[in-house]
Amino acid sequence: MVEGHVTISELKKVYESGDERTKAIDDLSLEVPSGEFLSVVGPSGCGKSTLLYLVAGFLEATSGTIAVDGEPINGPGTDRGVVFQNYALFPWRTVMGNVTYGLEEKGVDREERRTTAQRFIEMMDLDGFEDKYPKELSGGMKQRVAIARTLAYDPKILLMDEPFGALDQPLREALQDHLLGIWSGLEKTVIFITHDVEEAVYLSERVMIMTRHPGTKKTAVEIDIDRSRSREEIIMSEEYTQTKNQVWQSLREETKPEAQL
Ligand SMILES: Nc1ncnc2c1ncn2[C@@H]1O[C@H](COP(=O)(O)OP(=O)(O)OP(=O)(O)O)[C@@H](O)[C@H]1O
Ligand SMILES: [Mg+2]
Numbered sequence: 001m002v003e004g005h006v007t008i009s010e011l012k013k014v015y016e017s018g019d020e021r022t023k024a025i026d027d028l029s030l031e032v033p034s035g036e037f038l039s040v041v042g043p044s045g046c047g048k049s050t051l052l053y054l055v056a057g058f059l060e061a062t063s064g065t066i067a068v069d070g071e072p073i074n075g076p077g078t079d080r081g082v083v084f085q086n087y088a089l090f091p092w093r094t095v096m097g098n099v100t101y102g103l104e105e106k107g108v109d110r111e112e113r114r115t116t117a118q119r120f121i122e123m124m125d126l127d128g129f130e131d132k133y134p135k136e137l138s139g140g141m142k143q144r145v146a147i148a149r150t151l152a153y154d155p156k157i158l159l160m161d162e163p164f165g166a167l168d169q170p171l172r173e174a175l176q177d178h179l180l181g182i183w184s185g186l187e188k189t190v191i192f193i194t195h196d197v198e199e200a201v202y203l204s205e206r207v208m209i210m211t212r213h214p215g216t217k218k219t220a221v222e223i224d225i226d227r228s229r230s231r232e233e234i235i236m237s238e239e240y241t242q243t244k245n246q247v248w249q250s251l252r253e254e255t256k257p258e259a260q261l
Contacts, residue, residue: 003069004079004156004189006032006055011064013050023214024050027064030208030217034069034156037183037190039200041247042210042218043254048193049085051215052159055191056082068157078106081155083163085193087142089134095121095145096130102153120148123178140171147175151182157189165195173231176203180227197251201225201244202234209247212254221247 013025024047032038042048053059055066057076066073068080081102089098099117108116121127124144134142143163150158164172180203183190194200200207204223211218225239234240 003034005034005069006030006157006189006191007065007067007070008032008055009065009067011051011054011066012062013047013054013059014062025054026214026216028216029064030220032189032191034189035187036206037192037204039192039194039204039207040210041194041197041200041207041251042215043212043251044195045213046210046254047213047215048210049161051210052082052161052191052193055157056080056159058082078102078153079155080157080159081150081153083143083146083150083158083160085161085163085165087134087139087146089142089145089149091134094131094133095126095137098134098145099148099152101149102155106153108153117148117152120152123151123182124148140167143167144175147179154186155188157191158183160190160192162193162195164199172199177231179203197244197248198235201240201247202231207247209250209254218254219250221250 008028008030011025011028015022015024028051040048040051050059054061057073057080090101093101096117099121100113103113103116121130124147126141126144126148129137129141137145143166147163164175167175176199192203201223206220206222208220209218210216221243223243225234225237227234
């Protein structure tokens with residue numbers, strides 16, 4: 001059975017607080033086929049995080065629907081795993097405690113929880129830090145714990161909100177390649193938000209560009225790159241450069257003229 005297909009139809013989100021109404025997402029429709037790696041780029045404040053939280057089920061749509069494998073979503077679920085813009089680890093839990101969290105939610109027994117968690121802790125190069133608390137870790141380590149925590153309970157859909165934004169270049173590149181390995185090995189649907197056009201083109205099969213606030217889908221660009229090559233070969237290639245320029249140009253049109261210095 002095909003799993004992890006996301007269908008977003010005429011989605012609209014208006015935040016209301018007191019008399020204030022902010023339209024964050026306006027009439028957005030999108031299909032993300034099962035197993036696709038989709039990146040989302042758009043100007044700051046255009047509604048990318050809002051979109052992700054709606055798909056995660058943390059926010060309720062004002063109108064429109066989101067369905068996973070044909071079933072409208074109704075709140076959060078272990079079929080969708082979120083990696084937040086700012087780690088969001090549980091400060092009162094150790095690294096091991098954070099990574100086993102989702103497995104507890106799924107009702108996995110203690111022994112198996114620890115074995116599975118250990119596998120993802122090692123995958124993220126965090127072995128030896130199992131008993132540390134988030135406050136004892138660096139930013140990059142916290143982000144790796146957040147990724148391990150999400151991968152450990154095996155959601156069919158990964159929702160990632162600028163997960164590598166705060167990391168230095170070498171770690172960012174290492175985690176990008178790691179994520180690609182995981183994606184191709186585990187056949188997951190990925191919706192990946194980023195500010196970084198190069199990251200979007202390097203990682204994904206398709207990039208959705210959003211309009212400026214209130215955000216909707218502007219266009220989507222298919223990325224046709226042979227990923228069997230090394231990073232160096234890919235970033236030097238004609239297809240990569242051309243696609244990157246195409247996405248960048250489309251995104252630039254959405255930046256407010258006064259912000260274009
Ligand atoms: N809880 C909230 N209450 C009211 N308005 C909000 C709330 N969260 C976000 N917004 C507004 O919704 C719009 C979209 O915000 P969102 O965080 O989704 O943008 P974003 O594209 O993720 O931005 P960035 O790239 O800076 O992370 C913005 O105008 C923001 O001010
Ligand atoms: Mg955001």
